[in-house]
Amino acid sequence: MQQFYAPxxxxxxxxxxxxxxxxxxxxxxxxxxxxxxTPTQIQNNKPAVYWQSIDELGQVWLETELLYPNFxxxxxxxxxxxxxxQRLFQTxxxxxxxxxxFTQQPALQFTTRLQFxxxxxxxxxxxxxxxxxxxxxVNAYQLNNTLFGGxxxxxxxxxxxxxxxxxxxxxxxxxxxxxxxxxxxxxxxxYLYFCYTGQKQNSRHAIEYYRQQGKHQHPNLIExxxxxxxxxxxxxxxxxxxxLITQHENLIARCLNLPPLLQTPLLKGLPxxxxxxxxWGGDFVLxxxxxxxxxxxxxxxxxxxxxxxxxxxxxxxLNEPL
Numbered sequence: 001m002q003q004f005y006a007p008x009x010x011x012x013x014x015x016x017x018x019x020x021x022x023x024x025x026x027x028x029x030x031x032x033x034x035x036x037x038t039p040t041q042i043q044n045n046k047p048a049v050y051w052q053s054i055d056e057l058g059q060v061w062l063e064t065e066l067l068y069p070n071f072x073x074x075x076x077x078x079x080x081x082x083x084x085x086q087r088l089f090q091t092x093x094x095x096x097x098x099x100x101x102f103t104q105q106p107a108l109q110f111t112t113r114l115q116f117x118x119x120x121x122x123x124x125x126x127x128x129x130x131x132x133x134x135x136x137x138v139n140a141y142q143l144n145n146t147l148f149g150g151x152x153x154x155x156x157x158x159x160x161x162x163x164x165x166x167x168x169x170x171x172x173x174x175x176x177x178x179x180x181x182x183x184x185x186x187x188x189x190x191y192l193y194f195c196y197t198g199q200k201q202n203s204r205h206a207i208e209y210y211r212q213q214g215k216h217q218h219p220n221l222i223e224x225x226x227x228x229x230x231x232x233x234x235x236x237x238x239x240x241x242x243x244l245i246t247q248h249e250n251l252i253a254r255c256l257n258l259p260p261l262l263q264t265p266l267l268k269g270l271p272x273x274x275x276x277x278x279x280w281g282g283d284f285v286l287x288x289x290x291x292x293x294x295x296x297x298x299x300x301x302x303x304x305x306x307x308x309x310x311x312x313x314x315x316x317x318l319n320e321p322l
Contacts, residue, residue: 002038004035005035006032007030009122011025011278012277013025014229015276019210022167022221024153025165025229029123030316033112033124037109040107048065048067048074049068051065053112066086091146120196126155130155130159140159194287194308195300195306197301199281199282252280258281267287271291274288
């Protein structure tokens with residue numbers, strides 16, 4: 001049996017602009033995903049790979065067999081998730097055709113277990129591709145880019161499991177610049193909250209929208225976001241942090257032609273600052289405020305599906321085993 005683990009992620013700065021070479025700050029979450037690969041017996045005389053995905057509640061949400069030699073899903077209905085698995089194995093075969101799974105076609109059971117809600121946007125896809133790349137001995141950035149696209153920052157977090165600054169100077173060959181921040185522990189963490197809005201945003205659609213609106217609305221976008229990312233990573237006081245994330249939020253808002261968070265009904269009147277994380281309009285937002293967690297939840301995130309987590313509840317801490 002082989003077992004692998006990768007943490008989830010949150011992109012603190014650089015959303016959208018990281019696609020065009022800006023530095024971005026990203027953090028690993030406490031929760032992640034595991035992959036277990038176990039030899040098993042062939043079932044129903046059909047040589048296959050057997051797949052099972054289990055959510056954070058222990059419920060199986062995806063189960064199928066992938067038949068050799070082309071990994072066609074062998075169970076109905078044939079849904080997008082199963083076709084993604086087929087593409088996953090086919091892409092791995094292209095990257096490492098000598099792997100024994102392709103030359104000997106053994107019966108293997110693959111089991112993934114998520115520790116976080118897969119609708120939270122913490123990286124269920126990126127952790128999956130990273131785990132499979134580690135198992136297969138292939139380039140995780142290349143595998144993830146073929147399957148899901150994006151900048152690859154989430155793969156960097158999954159691989160390194162540490163806070164980091166990430167930059168993709170050349171989107172064609174996927175050789176990113178990664179600066180690990182081994183001592184990252186912001187002294188203002190007690191004022192930082194990660195709040196789940198309950199809304200889901202499709203990352204691919206968000207990227208397409210960004211391309212349409214575009215960096216052309218701000219000629220120095222990449223340089224400015226890079227500077228803000230470095231300054232936010234080094235911020236030591238709450239007023240300084242609030243000022244910086246407000247600048248970042250307002251800049252991206254102008255590029256996307258969308259209102260910043262504090263001008264939306266969700267957080268209007270909030271004492272402090274707020275910043276969108278990842279694709280705007282969904283998943284988590286970052287709130288910096290002296291307001292207690294219980295009051296923040298009661299006043300702004302009081303719907304049953306909304307969640308307010310402290311920095312320490314969400315982010316993997318230094319010297320703490322993942």
